[in-house]
Amino acid sequence: MDGDAEFASFMRDSSHRLYRVAYLLTGDRGRAEELTQDALARTYAAWRRVRWDDAYAYTRRVMVNLHNDWWRARPWREQLVAQVPDGAGTADPATVTVHRNAVARALQALTRRERTVIVYRYFLDLTEQQTARELGLAVGTVKSATARALAKLRISPDLDRNGPAGLVVAEGAS
Amino acid sequence: MRTVADLRRAMTEETEDLVPQVTLETVRATARRRTVRYTGAGAAVMVLAMFASVFVAVTRPDGLTGGPDPSPVPSQLLPTTEPAPDPSASPLPGPPDASQLPPGSIRVDPSAAPKGDIINTHVLVNASEELVVYFTDGPGGPQMPQMLSGLHSRITGAFRTLGATGAPGPSGSPSFGYLSQVDSHNGRVIDYGLYVGPVSRIVADAQGARVPAQLAHWSVDPKFVVFWVDRHGIPIPADSNNPTTTGPTQPLFTALDNAGKVLATSAGKWAARTDSSYRDSRPQIGDEIRTGAIRADGTELVLRFTGDDRYWPWLSSGDRPLCSFARPPVANGFGPGWNELPIWNEFEGRSGTAILVSVYVGPADRVVVTASGGVRTGSAQWSVYPEVFVFWAADVTVANGPSIQVVAYDKQGRVLGRLGTGR
Numbered sequence: 001m002d003g004d005a006e007f008a009s010f011m012r013d014s015s016h017r018l019y020r021v022a023y024l025l026t027g028d029r030g031r032a033e034e035l036t037q038d039a040l041a042r043t044y045a046a047w048r049r050v051r052w053d054d055a056y057a058y059t060r061r062v063m064v065n066l067h068n069d070w071w072r073a074r075p076w077r078e079q080l081v082a083q084v085p086d087g088a089g090t091a092d093p094a095t096v097t098v099h100r101n102a103v104a105r106a107l108q109a110l111t112r113r114e115r116t117v118i119v120y121r122y123f124l125d126l127t128e129q130q131t132a133r134e135l136g137l138a139v140g141t142v143k144s145a146t147a148r149a150l151a152k153l154r155i156s157p158d159l160d161r162n163g164p165a166g167l168v169v170a171e172g173a174s
Numbered sequence: 175m176r177t178v179a180d181l182r183r184a185m186t187e188e189t190e191d192l193v194p195q196v197t198l199e200t201v202r203a204t205a206r207r208r209t210v211r212y213t214g215a216g217a218a219v220m221v222l223a224m225f226a227s228v229f230v231a232v233t234r235p236d237g238l239t240g241g242p243d244p245s246p247v248p249s250q251l252l253p254t255t256e257p258a259p260d261p262s263a264s265p266l267p268g269p270p271d272a273s274q275l276p277p278g279s280i281r282v283d284p285s286a287a288p289k290g291d292i293i294n295t296h297v298l299v300n301a302s303e304e305l306v307v308y309f310t311d312g313p314g315g316p317q318m319p320q321m322l323s324g325l326h327s328r329i330t331g332a333f334r335t336l337g338a339t340g341a342p343g344p345s346g347s348p349s350f351g352y353l354s355q356v357d358s359h360n361g362r363v364i365d366y367g368l369y370v371g372p373v374s375r376i377v378a379d380a381q382g383a384r385v386p387a388q389l390a391h392w393s394v395d396p397k398f399v400v401f402w403v404d405r406h407g408i409p410i411p412a413d414s415n416n417p418t419t420t421g422p423t424q425p426l427f428t429a430l431d432n433a434g435k436v437l438a439t440s441a442g443k444w445a446a447r448t449d450s451s452y453r454d455s456r457p458q459i460g461d462e463i464r465t466g467a468i469r470a471d472g473t474e475l476v477l478r479f480t481g482d483d484r485y486w487p488w489l490s491s492g493d494r495p496l497c498s499f500a501r502p503p504v505a506n507g508f509g510p511g512w513n514e515l516p517i518w519n520e521f522e523g524r525s526g527t528a529i530l531v532s533v534y535v536g537p538a539d540r541v542v543v544t545a546s547g548g549v550r551t552g553s554a555q556w557s558v559y560p561e562v563f564v565f566w567a568a569d570v571t572v573a574n575g576p577s578i579q580v581v582a583y584d585k586q587g588r589v590l591g592r593l594g595t596g597r
Contacts, residue, residue: 019194037196041204122182
């Protein structure tokens with residue numbers, strides 16, 4: 001199998017997972033699409049180097065770094081409008097969309113580090129050590145960021161059990 | 175749901191049906207021509223500050239403006255006349271002459287800050303924009319620099335990125351990176367790229383001719399060599415991502431030592447056009463704006479606002495994003511200087527001219543663009559938010575570009591703000 005075919009296979013296997021990570025990091029499908037595409041493009045450019053390594057982890061790291069870079073360079077890009085227009089919520093009647101928006105909104109209320117740590121720990125199911133290693137953080141930092149994030153999520157109105165998501169997060173229940 | 179397990183399940187379940195639209199083709203194209211956007215952020219602040227001071231200077235308590243006839247501005251291209259001089263306004267300072275800027279003076283976004291000197295090729299790819307190259311850290315960190323290329327306007331000083339090229343790899347042997355090409359739309363093409371290793375000269379074999387390449391060594395690490403060739407030829411296809419260099423329009427570069435011995439060739443390296451890298455597929459918001467200005471490819475420059483309900487919309491030409499807006503838009507006057515893009519956006523126009531586009535957001539009743547020397551101008555309001563004015567100037571050259579003046583008037587004819595391009 002040549003490099004192109006290998007990459008195509010890798011992309012087929014991983015793009016859905018990467019897109020979901022990107023969505024949880026950005027809270028926006030369009031941005032997630034861009035982020036996924038950019039991260040995959042960089043992996044593609046580096047394919048000869050990473051093909052024998054963990055290309056999925058590499059792409060994930062690139063994605064997180066890109067997200068951080070974008071945020072630092074263009075904070076306005078990540079600013080939500082003050083109030084989501086009514087039409088946005090009602091345009092898609094599917095409950096799942098309302099629910100998803102709620103989870104995404106709750107995550108967007110976290111700091112970038114907290115959000116990333118939450119995604120790594122509870123979506124990617126990485127350990128504290130793995131998360132710390134991949135994000136270049138101390139394990140203690142991962143622990144404290146996780147605790148702060150869970151505390152915020154616990155009182156997030158978006159995740160209130162009476163809200164759209166009906167979710168209340170309790171600490172120490174993992 | 176009350177536990178972390180619930181959070182885990184929610185994140186999993188609620189993203190499960192998300193399907194990315196990313197395709198292998200777009201990834202490959204992005205890999206070759208990915209845009210690392212940056213700007214003259216500092217320059218934008220400086221220019222905004224200048225316009226802020228000009229605003230103070232030209233707004234007079236008697237409401238007189240001395241500006242052009244405040245008749246309604248047609249939203250289509252119109253010939254313009256010389257503006258009446260405004261005795262109360264001091265001459266508008268414009269951006270510095272880009273051709274006179276010393277290397278390194280181009281201000282870029284901190285996320286793509288240059289390392290070492292910026293390399294001016296002194297090759298004009300159109301009537302007014304020079305190909306400029308610099309290095310920055312690649313996604314792999316400082317040990318893997320990448321080469322960024324962009325166009326620096328000699329009319330407005332604006333700088334726009336074309337793309338990034340990674341280093342060839344850690345093999346240690348002399349080698350070429352990806353090849354890039356810009357079509358200058360006048361029978362000339364500019365090929366450029368990155369070579370790493372010792373070299374005495376580089377030559378390009380293209381369409382039956384051998385052309386010597388210009389070389390510039392990176393100031394931080396001289397083994398990184400930028401090369402370029404400005405030649406007559408047929409451009410490679412705009413969406414090319416050819417995996418070989420054997421195509422009829424694609425040059426083969428050869429690196430030679432002092433004795434003429436071949437050190438490396440670009441055989442097998444991909445080549446791609448870097449002057450067409452973006453396609454806006456977001457939904458359109460409101461009416462499109464037809465400028466009547468003809469681009470180098472013969473099509474009309476049509477501008478659209480795109481986006482969705484939750485995030486800030488963009489103004490886009492379809493193949494290039496220009497600037498974004500809050501919703502409702504923030505009245506910050508001339509130029510989207512608060513985001514990462516230049517105040518003036520430059521497009522290649524017909525017959526070696528340029529088309530300049532910019533934006534005013536504020537309480538103006540009309541925005542009037544005037545110029546001399548055959549420049550054709552126009553303006554229009556966004557149908558969704560009329561406080562957003564888009565204006566443009568076509569048939570612009572280095573010679574007549576400085577004559578462009580833009581004035582925002584309120585209903586009483588008072589000047590709310592001005593924008594110029596003059597040097």
